[in-house]
Every structure is written in structure tokens, then in C-alpha cells.
Amino acid sequence: MISRRTLLALSALASISLSMPAFAGEATYTKELFQQYQAAGKSILIDISAPWCPTCRAQAPIIQKLAAEAPYKDLEILKIDYDSQSDDVASFGADKQSTLIAFKGKKETGRNVGQTKIAVISDLLASSL
Numbered sequence: 001m002i003s004r005r006t007l008l009a010l011s012a013l014a015s016i017s018l019s020m021p022a023f024a025g026e027a028t029y030t031k032e033l034f035q036q037y038q039a040a041g042k043s044i045l046i047d048i049s050a051p052w053c054p055t056c057r058a059q060a061p062i063i064q065k066l067a068a069e070a071p072y073k074d075l076e077i078l079k080i081d082y083d084s085q086s087d088d089v090a091s092f093g094a095d096k097q098s099t100l101i102a103f104k105g106k107k108e109t110g111r112n113v114g115q116t117k118i119a120v121i122s123d124l125l126a127s128s129l
Contacts (some may be wrong), residue, residue, distance in 0.1 A: 004081040026067075030087055041105040043075045043128040048089055048099040050082040055098040058116040063100075066118070072125050102128040 049056035082097035101111040109127035
């Protein structure tokens with residue numbers, strides 16, 4: 001049987017790991033950071049996801065793999081939690097988790113919802129270069 005103390009420690013650890021970026025180059029979305037990247041003319045991927053979403057979990061390693069490749073090395077990835085950042089989700093006109101939106105500076109260059117094909121996600125990222 002698990003003690004209450006162990007259960008609380010595991011719960012705290014889980015909440016920390018869910019709030020941390022999944023990989024280098026990824027940051028938690030803030031309006032200020034997004035505007036900073038836009039003003040600098042950067043390539044940006046907005047990744048709207050939820051920890052309980054199987055499609056989001058399938059997208060994550062694809063995004064991580066692509067972000068490590070040479071053409072996307074300067075891509076800024078901003079992750080929005082679908083459940084806890086609902087105002088930010090709405091500000092992008094997104095209705096669902098697993099929404100990916102690409103920007104080059106202030107211009108939206110593409111978006112897709114629920115895609116898990118590497119070629120489709122790669123094309124989306126390429127649109128922001």
C-alpha cells in the first residue's frame with residue numbers, strides 16, 4: 001500500500017513534469033514572449049496540446065525530431081496547455097487540442113489540427129521559414 005506521503009510526492013513530481021517543456025527549444029506560451037518573437041521576425045510554432053490527448057502525444061516526438069534538424073534549428077516553439085490556458089487557445093481561434101499554428105514574424109503561415117504525419121508537420125514548419 002502506498003503511503004499518503006509517497007502519493008503526495010508522486011503527485012507533485014507529476015505536476016512539475018507536466019509543466020516543464022518537453023525538449024530544448026520549446027517554451028511555455030506567454031503573450032509577451034510570442035510578441036517578442038514576432039517583433040524579431042522569428043519562425044514560430046504554436047503547439048496547442050493537452051497531456052491527456054493521444055494525438056498530442058503522437059505529435060510531440062515528431063515536432064521534437066523535426067526541430068532538431070538543420071532547417072528548423074532556429075524555430076521557436078511555444079506550447080499552450082489546452083486546459084489551463086483557455087484564453088490563449090481562444091485568442092488563436094483554436095477549437096481543439098492538437099492544433100499546430102506556424103508563424104513567420106507576425107504573419108500566420110499555416111495551421112493544422114490533429115495531424116500526425118511527419119511530412120505534413122514538416123511542410124507546416126517549412127512554411128514558417
